[in-house]
Amino acid sequence: MxxxxxxxxxxxxxxxxxxxxxxxxxxxxxxxxxxxxxxxxxxxxxxxxxxxxxxxxxxxxxxxxxxxxxxxxxxxxxxxxxxxxxxxxxxxxxxxxxxxxxxxxxxxxxxxxxxxxxxxxxxxxxxxxxxxxxxxxxxxxxxxxxxxxxxxxxxxxxxxxxxxxxxxxxxxRGMPAPSVVPVRFEGSLPCLPQPMVTWLRSQMRIETDEMASLDVTISSSLISRVKAECGDCTTFEAVAAMLWRCRTRATMSDSEAPALLVFLSNVREVVGAKDGFYGNCLTMQFVQATSSTVAKSDIKDLVKLIRLAKEKIPDLYKNVGSSDEQQQVPPSYNILTISSWRNLGFDAVDFESGKPARVMWQGEKTVALFCYLCPPCKGKYGLNVISLCVKPEHADAFLGELAALDI
Incomplete structure (x- = not known):
């Protein structure tokens, strides 16, 4: 039963x-x-x-x-x-x-x-x-x-x-009040220009195509090996580069078509948000290359592109007007969006019996083609990736590319 x-x-x-x-x-x-x-x-x-x-x-x-x-x-x-x-x-x-x-x-x-x-x-x-x-x-x-x-x-x-x-x-657990005083209205946040807000909202659309629901673990040994090959590289940069290349290889139909990587970043420290602020304080950063470039590049070269994009994040609030990059958006299936839940605090939640054995993103349709990077299951090492980022006909090829990296 x-x-x-x-x-x-x-x-x-x-x-x-x-x-x-x-x-x-x-x-x-x-x-x-x-x-x-x-x-x-x-x-x-x-x-x-x-x-x-x-x-x-x-x-x-x-x-x-x-x-x-x-x-x-x-x-x-x-x-x-x-x-x-x-x-x-x-x-x-x-x-x-x-x-x-x-x-x-x-x-x-x-x-x-x-x-x-x-x-x-x-x-x-x-x-x-x-x-x-x-x-x-x-x-x-x-x-x-x-x-x-x-x-x-x-x-x-x-x-x-x-x-x-x-x-x-x-x-x-019996505390009289939360240890962090919550803040929802944050008047000190910078006001983003309306063209930028409008453009970002336009990218939030429900996917109508069916996507394969995948749940895989990137091993700690693979992450360590890629980080060693890339030198000074974060876990996020290493995993994002791997996912970007593997997905592009699995889905590429036109080698000259753009392959856009989008990643979400918490910018509370960048914009000086108050401690305890729990509203939205994210930015989307973009890394773009042709599909053939992404598919043929070494992981370390893709890491460099991702790192350069991360380094530009503080400048987004100095030059926040509309740009040509914002206006040139490829078809949705050419876009991979990655959100990391590793350091958000979900894995620190404790209702009296200890921290969670597993943290998962749950989704059916989503507003973009997402990979969520979650903490590993309790007792395991590596990174759990939950995704709706490839169509069913590309799922085996995507998983095969990921498996080939770990040989």
């Missing part, structure tokens, strides 16, 4: 002591407005139980929403037609669930069961009446549990959501 996940009906969890006052308004920053209201989901798997897991996390969530009250609000449209956050206190959507398998059995069950561990919005984008935050806690037969969090990207980026989940964990 196959494993199943049984879910309770959703309930609304609001802040424990939110005052019944007229809703305050939080304007979205230009960094927020670089995104469209699309859902993002993270799944944290814990192999050790918590006493009364569901009620403990539910209560801690309610407490956390007092400190993170915008999370309990809704999107609204102002008189000027612009979106903002209305702090209505309506709350987050919460579902309790149970699975008939153990965590160890997840790897051998249907991928559909893994999808059942997070909640989804009814549409491809988040509507004005939708909760900004959906949380599901699933208990497994072994005593372990999963916390799936789905959120409207306009409310927070990955750093912000990891901070919020860490706060829930601290409150679940």
């Amino acid at each position: 196959s494993a199943v996940v049984s879910k309770s009906s959703p309930v609304v969890v609001a802040g424990q002591s939110e005052p019944a006052t007229p809703a305050s308004i939080i304007n979205l920053s230009s960094f927020d407005n670089c995104f469209v209201p699309f859902p993002t989901a993270a799944l944290l798997l814990f192999d050790q139980p918590v006493d009364d897991t569901i009620e403990t996390i539910k209560k801690a969530l309610s407490h956390a929403l007092v400190h993170y009250h915008p999370m309990a609000g809704r999107l609204a449209t102002g008189a000027d037609g612009e979106l903002h956050i209305a702090c209505t206190g309506e709350g987050a959507s919460f579902v309790a669930a149970s699975a008939t398998c153990s965590l160890d059995e997840l790897a051998t069950t249907s991928p559909l069961l893994l999808r059942d561990l997070t909640l989804r919005y009814p549409g491809e984008y988040c509507g004005l009446s939708d909760a900004l935050l959906l949380i599901q806690v699933t208990e497994f037969s072994c005593g372990g549990f999963a916390v799936g969090v789905t959120w409207n990207h306009l409310i927070a980026d990955g750093v912000g959501m990891a901070q919020f989940l860490q706060a829930i964990g601290e409150l679940a």
